[in-house]
Amino acid sequence: MRSLCLSLVLALLAISPLSAQQTVPxxxxxxxxxxxxxxxxxxxxxxxxxxxxxxxxxxxxxxxxxxxxxxxxxxxxxxxxxxxxxxxxxxxxxxxxxxxxxxxxVSATTWPLFAVPVLILIAALAIFRRRFARRA
Incomplete structure (x- = not known):
């Protein structure tokens, strides 16, 4: 019984912030x-x-x-x-x-997001070039 009351109180405390946010105009x-x-x-x-x-x-x-x-x-x-x-x-x-x-x-924190795809593309082109250069 005591754990049921505690669970009910915790549930009400968890729901109250959600209902308060919806009433703000x-x-x-x-x-x-x-x-x-x-x-x-x-x-x-x-x-x-x-x-x-x-x-x-x-x-x-x-x-x-x-x-x-x-x-x-x-x-x-x-x-x-x-x-x-x-x-x-x-x-x-x-x-x-x-x-x-x-x-x-582009900033000090975001430059890798721009540089990494270019580096991957360069690496892929180098791999393809070596692969096709061996066959020729």
């Missing part, structure tokens, strides 16, 4: 566009190149996750404040890491 600019069509076009273009951290396979423009709504809100607020899309991308990458951008930048 969306950010004002999560679903509302900016008044200036040029600014909204800039925001939309940027949002399509940023990854939703919850869904991971959708851009924040396409995702309905609360996290994506908050990110859309931040993008629109910052565009309206006069920041450039690249400044906003840099801020989001600094805050959430390089993974948030569909267009990663």
């Amino acid at each position: 969306p950010a004002p600019f999560a679903y509302r566009q900016l008044d200036d069509p040029g600014e909204e076009a800039q925001a939309q273009e940027l949002m399509e190149t940023l990854r939703c951290l919850t869904c991971q396979s959708q851009s924040i423009a396409d995702s309905d996750a609360p996290m994506a709504g908050d990110m859309r809100h931040q993008v629109r607020i910052r565009i309206a404040a006069g920041e450039t899309p690249e400044e906003i991308r840099g801020w989001l990458m600094q805050r959430y890491g390089d993974y948030v951008s569909y267009r990663p930048e």
Whole structure:
């Protein structure tokens, strides 16, 4: 009986944070566009190149996750404040890491991701060249 009560209490404690997250209203600019069509076009273009951290396979423009709504809100607020899309991308990458951008930048931590495929291709070409040079 005591273990059943303990299990029930633990289950309620585990569920309460999940229910609290669903009651938070969306950010004002999560679903509302900016008044200036040029600014909204800039925001939309940027949002399509940023990854939703919850869904991971959708851009924040396409995702309905609360996290994506908050990110859309931040993008629109910052565009309206006069920041450039690249400044906003840099801020989001600094805050959430390089993974948030569909267009990663070459840096001290990401250069192996760009260099290793080239090295593998060079090695494969060298192997093929040796293999076909022996037959000729």
